[in-house]
Amino acid sequence: MEAxxxxxxxxxxxxxxxxxxxxxxxxxxxxxDFDGLFDFVLRxxxxxxxxxxxxxxxxxxxxxIFRELGxxxxxxxxxxxxxxxxxxxxxxxxRGDVQEREGLVYTALEAERLSxxxxxxxxxxxxxxxxxxxxxxxxxxxxxxxxxxxxLSVGELAEQLELPRDDVAWNLSRLCDxxxxxxxxxxxxxxxxxxxGGLDGDLSANSASIERVAGRHxxxxxxxxxxxxRFASATEIFxxxxxxxxxxxxxxxxxxxxxxxxxxxxxxxx
Numbered sequence: 001m002e003a004x005x006x007x008x009x010x011x012x013x014x015x016x017x018x019x020x021x022x023x024x025x026x027x028x029x030x031x032x033d034f035d036g037l038f039d040f041v042l043r044x045x046x047x048x049x050x051x052x053x054x055x056x057x058x059x060x061x062x063x064x065i066f067r068e069l070g071x072x073x074x075x076x077x078x079x080x081x082x083x084x085x086x087x088x089x090x091x092x093x094x095r096g097d098v099q100e101r102e103g104l105v106y107t108a109l110e111a112e113r114l115s116x117x118x119x120x121x122x123x124x125x126x127x128x129x130x131x132x133x134x135x136x137x138x139x140x141x142x143x144x145x146x147x148x149x150x151x152l153s154v155g156e157l158a159e160q161l162e163l164p165r166d167d168v169a170w171n172l173s174r175l176c177d178x179x180x181x182x183x184x185x186x187x188x189x190x191x192x193x194x195x196x197g198g199l200d201g202d203l204s205a206n207s208a209s210i211e212r213v214a215g216r217h218x219x220x221x222x223x224x225x226x227x228x229x230r231f232a233s234a235t236e237i238f239x240x241x242x243x244x245x246x247x248x249x250x251x252x253x254x255x256x257x258x259x260x261x262x263x264x265x266x267x268x269x270x
Contacts (some may be wrong), residue, residue, distance in 0.1 A: 023258045026063055033076055034254070036150065037083050038246040043106065043149075044087040044142045046134065048247075055254070058086040063258060074160065077152050081160040084142045092138065106130055106241065113240040119232055125187070129237045132182050136175075144175045148239045176235055183234035185214040188224060196224050 030037070037058070042051040062082050072078045107130045111117040119125065133141060146152045154172060158165040189210035193200045199217050206213045218225040 027255045027258055029075055030079055033079055034251050039243040041083055041087055042244055045090055050090050054086040054090050058083040074156055077156045077160045080146055080150055087142055108242040109240050110242050129183055129234045140175055147172050148235050180234045182211050184228045184231045185211040187231045188228045189214040192227050199224055
Protein backbone atom coordinates (compact mmCIF):
# COMPACT_ATOMS: atom_id res chain seq x y z
CA MET A 1 0.00 0.00 0.00
CA GLU A 2 2.81 2.40 0.91
CA ALA A 3 4.59 1.71 -2.38
CA UNK A 4 1.44 2.44 -4.36
CA UNK A 5 1.10 5.78 -2.58
CA UNK A 6 4.68 6.76 -3.35
CA UNK A 7 4.66 5.84 -7.03
CA UNK A 8 1.35 7.57 -7.79
CA UNK A 9 1.81 10.76 -5.76
CA UNK A 10 0.48 13.97 -7.23
CA UNK A 11 3.15 16.58 -8.02
CA UNK A 12 1.07 19.50 -6.74
CA UNK A 13 -2.24 20.44 -5.17
CA UNK A 14 -3.51 19.71 -1.64
CA UNK A 15 -1.83 16.30 -1.41
CA UNK A 16 1.56 17.77 -2.26
CA UNK A 17 1.18 20.45 0.41
CA UNK A 18 0.37 17.68 2.90
CA UNK A 19 3.81 16.24 2.28
CA UNK A 20 5.29 19.44 3.66
CA UNK A 21 3.17 19.22 6.80
CA UNK A 22 0.08 21.13 5.77
CA UNK A 23 -2.50 19.73 8.19
CA UNK A 24 -5.28 21.83 6.68
CA UNK A 25 -4.64 20.16 3.33
CA UNK A 26 -4.88 16.70 4.86
CA UNK A 27 -8.19 17.50 6.56
CA UNK A 28 -9.51 18.87 3.26
CA UNK A 29 -8.56 15.58 1.59
CA UNK A 30 -10.46 13.26 3.91
CA UNK A 31 -13.34 15.62 4.80
CA UNK A 32 -15.51 14.85 1.71
CA ASP A 33 -15.50 11.17 2.62
CA PHE A 34 -15.65 11.44 6.42
CA ASP A 35 -19.35 10.57 6.69
CA GLY A 36 -18.92 7.66 4.28
CA LEU A 37 -15.91 6.38 6.21
CA PHE A 38 -17.90 6.44 9.44
CA ASP A 39 -20.85 4.64 7.83
CA PHE A 40 -18.46 2.02 6.44
CA VAL A 41 -16.67 1.26 9.71
CA LEU A 42 -19.91 1.29 11.73
CA ARG A 43 -21.65 -1.12 9.37
CA UNK A 44 -18.57 -3.33 9.30
CA UNK A 45 -18.13 -3.68 13.07
CA UNK A 46 -21.76 -2.90 14.08
CA UNK A 47 -20.73 -1.32 17.35
CA UNK A 48 -20.47 2.43 17.92
CA UNK A 49 -17.47 2.34 20.27
CA UNK A 50 -15.53 -0.08 18.07
CA UNK A 51 -16.30 2.03 15.00
CA UNK A 52 -14.91 5.13 16.71
CA UNK A 53 -11.70 3.28 17.58
CA UNK A 54 -11.34 1.97 14.02
CA UNK A 55 -11.75 5.47 12.62
CA UNK A 56 -9.28 6.89 15.15
CA UNK A 57 -6.78 4.25 13.96
CA UNK A 58 -7.40 4.75 10.24
CA UNK A 59 -7.07 8.52 9.82
CA UNK A 60 -3.83 8.95 11.81
CA UNK A 61 -2.40 6.05 9.81
CA UNK A 62 -3.40 7.83 6.60
CA UNK A 63 -1.81 11.04 7.89
CA UNK A 64 1.46 9.27 8.67
CA ILE A 65 1.63 7.70 5.21
CA PHE A 66 0.69 10.98 3.49
CA ARG A 67 3.54 12.76 5.27
CA GLU A 68 6.03 10.03 4.42
CA LEU A 69 5.05 8.95 0.92
CA GLY A 70 2.60 11.46 -0.50
CA UNK A 71 -0.89 10.91 -1.87
CA UNK A 72 -2.15 8.40 -4.41
CA UNK A 73 -4.26 9.57 -7.32
CA UNK A 74 -7.21 7.64 -5.93
CA UNK A 75 -7.39 9.31 -2.53
CA UNK A 76 -10.92 8.09 -1.87
CA UNK A 77 -10.23 4.43 -2.54
CA UNK A 78 -6.99 4.65 -0.58
CA UNK A 79 -8.75 6.08 2.48
CA UNK A 80 -11.44 3.40 2.43
CA UNK A 81 -8.90 0.59 2.16
CA UNK A 82 -6.97 2.04 5.13
CA UNK A 83 -10.29 2.12 7.00
CA UNK A 84 -10.85 -1.52 6.04
CA UNK A 85 -7.43 -2.44 7.45
CA UNK A 86 -8.44 -0.78 10.73
CA UNK A 87 -11.78 -2.60 10.72
CA UNK A 88 -10.10 -5.98 10.21
CA UNK A 89 -7.74 -5.26 13.10
CA UNK A 90 -10.60 -4.80 15.56
CA UNK A 91 -11.39 -7.77 17.86
CA UNK A 92 -14.26 -9.92 16.67
CA UNK A 93 -17.41 -9.93 18.76
CA UNK A 94 -18.65 -13.26 20.02
CA ARG A 95 -21.39 -14.87 17.97
CA GLY A 96 -23.74 -14.71 20.91
CA ASP A 97 -23.38 -10.96 21.32
CA VAL A 98 -26.46 -8.93 20.45
CA GLN A 99 -25.91 -6.30 17.77
CA GLU A 100 -26.17 -2.71 18.91
CA ARG A 101 -29.44 -1.71 17.27
CA GLU A 102 -30.87 0.81 19.71
CA GLY A 103 -30.72 4.26 18.19
CA LEU A 104 -28.90 2.94 15.10
CA VAL A 105 -31.05 2.59 11.99
CA TYR A 106 -29.14 0.23 9.72
CA THR A 107 -32.01 -0.42 7.34
CA ALA A 108 -33.35 3.00 6.35
CA LEU A 109 -33.47 3.22 2.55
CA GLU A 110 -32.93 6.04 0.06
CA ALA A 111 -35.93 5.41 -2.18
CA GLU A 112 -34.55 7.47 -5.05
CA ARG A 113 -31.73 4.96 -5.51
CA LEU A 114 -34.11 2.03 -6.06
CA SER A 115 -35.44 0.98 -9.45
CA UNK A 116 -38.73 0.27 -7.64
CA UNK A 117 -39.25 2.84 -4.82
CA UNK A 118 -42.16 0.80 -3.44
CA UNK A 119 -39.58 -1.62 -2.02
CA UNK A 120 -39.10 0.83 0.84
CA UNK A 121 -42.37 -0.50 2.28
CA UNK A 122 -41.24 -4.14 2.26
CA UNK A 123 -39.70 -4.23 5.73
CA UNK A 124 -39.38 -8.01 5.77
CA UNK A 125 -37.28 -7.92 2.60
CA UNK A 126 -35.17 -5.02 3.81
CA UNK A 127 -34.39 -6.70 7.14
CA UNK A 128 -33.61 -9.95 5.32
CA UNK A 129 -31.08 -8.16 3.11
CA UNK A 130 -29.32 -6.57 6.09
CA UNK A 131 -29.35 -9.79 8.13
CA UNK A 132 -27.88 -11.68 5.17
CA UNK A 133 -25.12 -9.09 4.80
CA UNK A 134 -24.24 -9.29 8.49
CA UNK A 135 -23.95 -13.08 8.25
CA UNK A 136 -20.78 -12.57 6.20
CA UNK A 137 -17.39 -12.65 7.87
CA UNK A 138 -15.90 -9.21 8.34
CA UNK A 139 -13.38 -9.65 5.50
CA UNK A 140 -16.13 -10.51 3.03
CA UNK A 141 -18.63 -7.97 4.33
CA UNK A 142 -16.14 -5.10 4.10
CA UNK A 143 -15.11 -6.06 0.57
CA UNK A 144 -18.73 -6.30 -0.57
CA UNK A 145 -19.50 -2.93 1.06
CA UNK A 146 -16.56 -1.21 -0.65
CA UNK A 147 -17.69 -2.46 -4.04
CA UNK A 148 -21.49 -2.17 -3.77
CA UNK A 149 -21.99 0.76 -1.38
CA UNK A 150 -18.81 2.82 -2.03
CA UNK A 151 -18.73 2.15 -5.80
CA LEU A 152 -15.08 1.12 -5.82
CA SER A 153 -14.40 -0.78 -9.02
CA VAL A 154 -12.55 -4.07 -9.34
CA GLY A 155 -9.55 -2.20 -10.72
CA GLU A 156 -9.55 0.37 -7.90
CA LEU A 157 -9.80 -2.31 -5.24
CA ALA A 158 -7.11 -4.46 -6.85
CA GLU A 159 -4.74 -1.47 -6.94
CA GLN A 160 -5.35 -0.36 -3.37
CA LEU A 161 -5.36 -3.90 -1.93
CA GLU A 162 -2.30 -4.80 -4.03
CA LEU A 163 -3.94 -7.98 -5.25
CA PRO A 164 -4.27 -9.47 -8.77
CA ARG A 165 -7.25 -8.00 -10.57
CA ASP A 166 -8.59 -11.42 -11.54
CA ASP A 167 -8.56 -12.54 -7.90
CA VAL A 168 -10.52 -9.49 -6.78
CA ALA A 169 -12.98 -9.87 -9.67
CA TRP A 170 -13.59 -13.54 -8.82
CA ASN A 171 -14.07 -12.81 -5.13
CA LEU A 172 -16.53 -9.98 -5.75
CA SER A 173 -18.47 -12.05 -8.29
CA ARG A 174 -18.69 -14.88 -5.75
CA LEU A 175 -19.89 -12.54 -3.00
CA CYS A 176 -22.49 -10.75 -5.13
CA ASP A 177 -23.84 -14.01 -6.55
CA UNK A 178 -24.07 -15.57 -3.08
CA UNK A 179 -25.74 -12.47 -1.65
CA UNK A 180 -28.41 -12.18 -4.33
CA UNK A 181 -29.00 -15.93 -4.45
CA UNK A 182 -29.32 -16.35 -0.68
CA UNK A 183 -31.92 -13.59 -0.38
CA UNK A 184 -33.90 -14.76 -3.40
CA UNK A 185 -33.97 -18.37 -2.22
CA UNK A 186 -35.14 -17.27 1.24
CA UNK A 187 -37.92 -15.25 -0.39
CA UNK A 188 -38.87 -18.16 -2.64
CA UNK A 189 -39.11 -20.47 0.38
CA UNK A 190 -41.16 -18.06 2.49
CA UNK A 191 -43.35 -16.34 -0.10
CA UNK A 192 -43.83 -18.83 -2.95
CA UNK A 193 -43.64 -22.30 -1.42
CA UNK A 194 -47.39 -22.84 -1.72
CA UNK A 195 -47.26 -22.09 -5.46
CA UNK A 196 -45.25 -25.27 -5.98
CA GLY A 197 -46.21 -28.56 -4.36
CA GLY A 198 -42.72 -29.92 -4.88
CA LEU A 199 -41.08 -27.01 -3.10
CA ASP A 200 -43.58 -27.13 -0.27
CA GLY A 201 -42.98 -30.85 0.14
CA ASP A 202 -39.20 -30.48 0.09
CA LEU A 203 -39.31 -27.76 2.73
CA SER A 204 -41.71 -29.71 4.93
CA ALA A 205 -39.65 -32.90 4.75
CA ASN A 206 -36.19 -31.44 5.23
CA SER A 207 -34.63 -29.94 8.33
CA ALA A 208 -31.78 -28.22 6.47
CA SER A 209 -31.78 -24.43 6.01
CA ILE A 210 -34.55 -23.16 3.77
CA GLU A 211 -32.02 -21.56 1.41
CA ARG A 212 -30.20 -24.88 0.97
CA VAL A 213 -33.42 -26.82 0.37
CA ALA A 214 -34.75 -24.17 -2.04
CA GLY A 215 -31.38 -24.08 -3.81
CA ARG A 216 -31.51 -27.82 -4.48
CA HIS A 217 -35.14 -27.56 -5.59
CA UNK A 218 -34.64 -24.79 -8.16
CA UNK A 219 -31.97 -26.84 -9.92
CA UNK A 220 -34.74 -29.28 -10.88
CA UNK A 221 -37.77 -26.97 -11.06
CA UNK A 222 -37.84 -24.50 -13.95
CA UNK A 223 -40.94 -22.76 -12.63
CA UNK A 224 -39.40 -21.97 -9.23
CA UNK A 225 -36.10 -21.05 -10.87
CA UNK A 226 -37.90 -18.50 -13.04
CA UNK A 227 -39.90 -17.25 -10.05
CA UNK A 228 -36.75 -16.65 -8.01
CA UNK A 229 -35.42 -14.27 -10.66
CA ARG A 230 -38.43 -11.96 -10.17
CA PHE A 231 -37.48 -11.00 -6.64
CA ALA A 232 -35.61 -7.76 -6.02
CA SER A 233 -31.84 -7.71 -6.13
CA ALA A 234 -30.26 -7.85 -2.68
CA THR A 235 -27.23 -5.91 -3.89
CA GLU A 236 -29.46 -3.08 -5.16
CA ILE A 237 -31.20 -2.81 -1.81
CA PHE A 238 -27.88 -3.06 0.04
CA UNK A 239 -26.48 -0.21 -2.07
CA UNK A 240 -29.55 1.88 -1.23
CA UNK A 241 -29.28 1.78 2.55
CA UNK A 242 -29.07 5.35 3.78
CA UNK A 243 -25.70 6.41 5.26
CA UNK A 244 -25.58 6.44 9.03
CA UNK A 245 -24.28 9.87 10.06
CA UNK A 246 -21.49 10.26 12.61
CA UNK A 247 -22.40 11.51 16.09
CA UNK A 248 -22.65 15.29 16.43
CA UNK A 249 -19.25 16.88 16.84
CA UNK A 250 -17.20 13.85 15.78
CA UNK A 251 -16.20 15.42 12.46
CA UNK A 252 -14.94 18.58 14.20
CA UNK A 253 -13.28 16.64 17.01
CA UNK A 254 -11.41 14.49 14.51
CA UNK A 255 -10.20 17.48 12.50
CA UNK A 256 -9.04 19.13 15.72
CA UNK A 257 -6.68 16.22 16.37
CA UNK A 258 -4.77 17.09 13.20
CA UNK A 259 -5.10 20.86 13.25
CA UNK A 260 -4.08 21.57 16.85
CA UNK A 261 -1.57 18.91 17.85
CA UNK A 262 2.01 19.26 16.59
CA UNK A 263 2.47 15.55 17.17
CA UNK A 264 -0.23 12.94 17.19
CA UNK A 265 -1.10 11.72 20.64
CA UNK A 266 -3.44 8.82 21.03
CA UNK A 267 -6.93 10.08 21.83
CA UNK A 268 -10.15 8.17 21.69
CA UNK A 269 -12.87 9.61 19.50
CA UNK A 270 -16.36 10.09 20.92
